[in-house]
Amino acid sequence: EKITISVIKADIGGWPGHCKVHPALIEKANELLGKAKEEGTIIDFYAxxxxxxxxxxxxxxxxVDSEKIHGLAWNVFKEATEIAKxxxxxxxxxxxxxDAFSGNVRGMGPGVAEMExxxxxxxxxxxxxxxxxEPGAFNLPIFRMFADPFNTAGLVIDPHMHMGFRFEIWDIKEHKRVIMNSPEELYDILALIGAKSRYVIKRVYPKKGHKLPEDEPVAVISTEKLYEIAGEYVGKDDPVAIVRAQSGLPALGEVLEPFAFPHLVSGWMRGSHNGPIMPVPxxxxxxxxxxxxxRVVALGWQINKDGKLIGPVDLFEDVAFDEARKKALEIADYIRRHGPFEPHRLPLEEMEYTTLPGVLEKLKDRFEPV
Ligand code: 13P
Ligand code: 13P
Ligand code: MG
Ligand code: MG
Ligand code: MG
Ligand code: MG
Known part of the structure; x- marks a missing residue:
């Protein structure tokens, strides 16, 4: 029998600024999800x-995409928003x-990663x-987990993984997707996903012949682009992902290993800067x-036979990630000194805020041909 794991998230108010979720919002989520669990709508939850x-x-x-579950999440966000106000x-x-919920939360603002x-x-x-x-921040680590033998020893030495995996990659501007095979199409995959603001890994699947069903994902990433949904900037689409581990899949430590390198991602101040992603408890x-x-947080779970979430273990609460944090802070110091200059500040088309049209308008009579 199948079960579904859903991670649904939204920014419904920061405390203060864009720093943290206020505990009263988590309390509200616990109350409403607790009720849904008692009523049998969900098996288990963690907020x-x-x-x-x-x-x-x-x-x-x-x-996945269940009206019941998305409606429940929407309701939690709605009610917690009242407290936020x-x-x-x-x-x-x-x-x-x-304002009104219409079936599922995809395209409405909240970010969703789910797998059945x-x-x-x-x-x-x-x-x-x-x-x-943004979602493209997962491209590098997910690629490393499921396709890079220098990260994942299992790709080389585990007979169940040696065949590689399939990657479902979305073009989030054109709203199209393609499924590609690793390792056969490794360089083509990288040609796409290296352009992480446009091509994002949405799911990873086993291949035919793997001991797991080939139509059930082993990893899934939220890919909502908030600014495109709203037609203007409303907050960068801080993403989530679910990754299964062990037994024909990357071991837990192979799933976490990519984050020992704090790679550069876009976001940070006003959703308009490049900076290192720091793995943190x-x-x-x-x-x-x-x-x-x-920041990236990794929560570890065992799902028991009834679908209960046994956890979380706060996986980056380990001294083994201290050096990655230290490196991230060094990079942060270095790149911050560029102030408003690229490549710290994002190129024009990727910024979430820009005063450029206004500046150009003001100067339009002063520009002259050269
Ligand atoms: P254990 O021997 O601790 O089960 O670890 C096995 C393993 O595969 C670790 O990656
Ligand atoms: P959030 O996307 O986390 O709300 O951050 C927005 C922002 O502008 C931070 O400076
Ligand atoms: Mg915010
Ligand atoms: Mg946000
Ligand atoms: Mg954001
Ligand atoms: Mg945020």
Whole structure:
């Protein structure tokens, strides 16, 4: 029998600014999801935060894109927004872009990663939660987990993984997707996903002949682009992901290893800067320096035979990631000294805020031919 894991998140108000989720919002989520669990709508849940994004992790039997589950999440965000308004939190309701819920939250503002899977005898998973960045920030680490033998020893030495994986890649500007095979099309895959603001890995699947069903994802990433949904800037689409581990898949440590390198991502201050992504435990998921640098939290779970979430283990709460944090801070110092210059500041077309049209308008009579 299959169960579905859904991670649905939204920024419905920051405390203060864009720093953190206020505990009263998490309390509200716990209350409403607790009720839904008692009523049997969901099997289990955990509510938490990463920066200013409220994170709902749920297991249930309704499949992906379920009106019931998305409606539940929407309702949590709506009710928590009322509290956010009362507390005067910053940008209360920022990610709820439409007033009325119409079936599912995709395209409405909240970010969603979900997968329906046949549980293995033991089902270790990791949920990743990022703040101050965009979905393309997952391209490099997901690629490393499932396609890079220098990261994942299992690709070389585990007979169940040696065949590689399939990548579902979305063109988020043209709204098209393509499924590609690794390792056969490795260089073509990289040609796309290296352009991380446009091509994003949406899912990873096993190949035919793998011991897991080839139509059930082993990784899924949220790919909502908020600024395109609203037609203007409303907050960068701080993404989430679910990754299954072990037994024919990357081991837990192979899933986490890519984050030992704090790669550069876009986001940070005003969603308009490049900076390193810092792997942190929850207690440090409070981006404050120049509203960053961007953060990633990894929560580890075992899902039991009933679909219960046994966890979380706060996986970056390990001294083994101290050097990555130190490196991220060094890079942050270095790149910050560029101030408003590229490539710290994003190129014009990727900034979420820009005064350029206004500046050009003001100068339009003063520009002369050269
Ligand atoms: P254990 O021997 O601790 O089970 O670890 C096995 C493994 O595959 C680690 O990657
Ligand atoms: P969030 O996307 O986390 O709300 O951050 C927005 C921002 O402008 C930070 O400076
Ligand atoms: Mg915010
Ligand atoms: Mg955020
Ligand atoms: Mg946001
Ligand atoms: Mg953002």
């Amino acid at each position: 938490t935060y990463c920066g200013d994004d409220l994170q709902l992790i749920m297991t249930h039997k309704h499949g 009362e507390l005067g939190l910053y940008g209360a309701g920022q990610d709820l872009l439409k 899977i046949t549980l293995r005898k033991s089902e270790p998973i990791v949920t990743f939660h990022m703040d101050k960045t 929850l207690k440090y998921a409070t981006p404050s320096r120049f509203d960053g640098p961007p």
